[in-house]
Amino acid sequence: MSDYPTALGASTAETITLLGHDLAADVMGEVGFGELAFWLAARRRPAPGEVRVFEAVLAALADHGFTPTAIVTRLTYLSAPDSVQGALAAGLLGGGSRFLGVTEDCGRFLHEALAGRDPLPSGEAGWDELALTAVRERRERGALVPGLGHHVHKDGDPRTPRLFEIARQEGLLGPHLSLFAAIGRVHPRVLGRTLPLNGAGVCGAALADLGLPLELLRAFALLARTAGLIGQLAEELRRPVANEIFLSVDRATRPIAPEPYPDGGSHG
Helix, strand or coil: CCCCCCCCCCEEEEEEEECCCCHHHCCCCCCHHHHHHHHHHCCCCCCHHHHHHHHHHHHHCCCCCHHHHHHHHHHHHHCCCCCHHHHHHHHHHHCEECEEEEHHHHHHHHHHHCCCCCCCCCHHHHHHHHHHHHHHHHHHCCCCCCCEECCCCCCCCHHHHHHHHHHHHHHCCHHHHHHHHHHHHHHHHHHCCCCCCHHHHHHHHHHCCCCHHHHHHHHHHHHHHHHHHHHHHHHHHHCCCCCHHHHHHHHCCCCCCCCCCCCCCCCC
8 A cells, every 4th residue: 555654734533633743732722824834834843033034024925905916816706706716816826927926036046146155245245246246147148136126116115124124133134135135235236227125025035044945935925915815805895896997998998900910920
C-alpha cells in the first residue's frame, strides 16, 4: 500500500493533527490565523515579531479600493450570485504582474541581486553601490525595476515607511529591505526621475527577509487579497455597484468596423 507522509493535516477517528499538534487542543483558540499561515508555509512556528511583520504585510495587501481584482469579483458575483467561490476566484486570477504579483517580482529581484554577495554591505554607501548595480542591470536589459512607482501614490506610498518602521522595531529589517531602501535612494541617478517605493514591493522585501519561500510570495499576496475580496462582496451585498459598472460600459458601447491585425491576422 502506498505511503503519503505529511506534516500537515491528518485525521484518525478521534483526533486531527496539524503540524504535529492536536488541532482542537493546541491550535484552535491558541494560534492566530496569520501565525498559522506563516507556520504552514515555513514549517516552523514564527516568533512574535515575525508574526507582527507578516500580518502587517497581509493588512497592507488586503484591499486597495476598486482595483481590477475587486471590480471583476463584483461583476462575477453580479453574473453568478450563486457562486461566491467563482467571484473570489475571478478576482484572485487577476493577481499578476501589474497588481499583487509585484510582491513576488520584487522579492525575486532583490534576492537575485543579493545572491553571492558575501559579505553583505555594512553601511549605506555599500548598499547604495549594490542598488546602483542592480538598477543599472535592469535598465540595460530594458526591464522595469519591480517595486518602483504607483498609479495613485505618486509622492509616496504610505504603506512603505510604515512597514520599514515595523520591521525595524522588531529587529527584522534584513538585507532585502535594506537593498530596497537603497534602491529608493539611488534609482533617480539611473532613471532620471524619482518614483515611490510601492507597498507591494516593500511587502515582497519584508516576506523575503522573513525567509519565506520566494515561490510562495505571490500566494501570500493572494491570501491577503482574499480577505479584501470578501469585504468587496460584503459591501456589494449592502451597497451594490456592479450593475451600474456593467451598464456604464454597456451603454457606452460604440460599434466600429473591424480592423485587421497589422500582420494580416496570423496569430495561430
